[in-house]
Amino acid sequence: xxxxxxxxxxxxxxxxxxxxxxxxxxxxxxxxxxxxxxxxxxxxxxxxxxxxxxxxxxxxxxxxxxxxxxxxxxx
Numbered sequence: 001x002x003x004x005x006x007x008x009x010x011x012x013x014x015x016x017x018x019x020x021x022x023x024x025x026x027x028x029x030x031x032x033x034x035x036x037x038x039x040x041x042x043x044x045x046x047x048x049x050x051x052x053x054x055x056x057x058x059x060x061x062x063x064x065x066x067x068x069x070x071x072x073x074x075x
Contacts, residue, residue, distance in 0.1 A: 002019055002023075004017055004036075004056055004059075005034065005044060006030075006031040006034050007019055007025070007027075007031075007059075008023070008027035008030040008031070009059045009060050010064070011023060011027055012059075012060060015060075016057075016060075017040060017056045017057065017059060017060060026047060032040075033045075041065075043065050044065065045059075045064055045065055046058045046059045046063070046064060046065060047065045047070075047072070048065050048068065048070035048071055048072045048073075048074070049071050049072075050063060050067065050069050050070045050071070051069070054068065
């Protein structure tokens with residue numbers, strides 16, 4: 001099982017967010033880091049909106065929520 005929110009991008013196919021390699025200890029820590037990021041900052045690491053790339057593919061292109069052109073929705 002995997003969820004797009006917590007899957008490690010290095011385990012996915014470069015063209016789509018689908019795992020092609022099995023998970024390992026580092027991918028478990030990645031999922032934990034995503035949960036910690038969401039808890040502490042109130043937004044997912046790949047959250048927000050950017051004109052450069054559609055939502056799910058931002059993880060594969062490494063465009064994080066901390067990038068300069070990412071806009072957050074108002075709470």
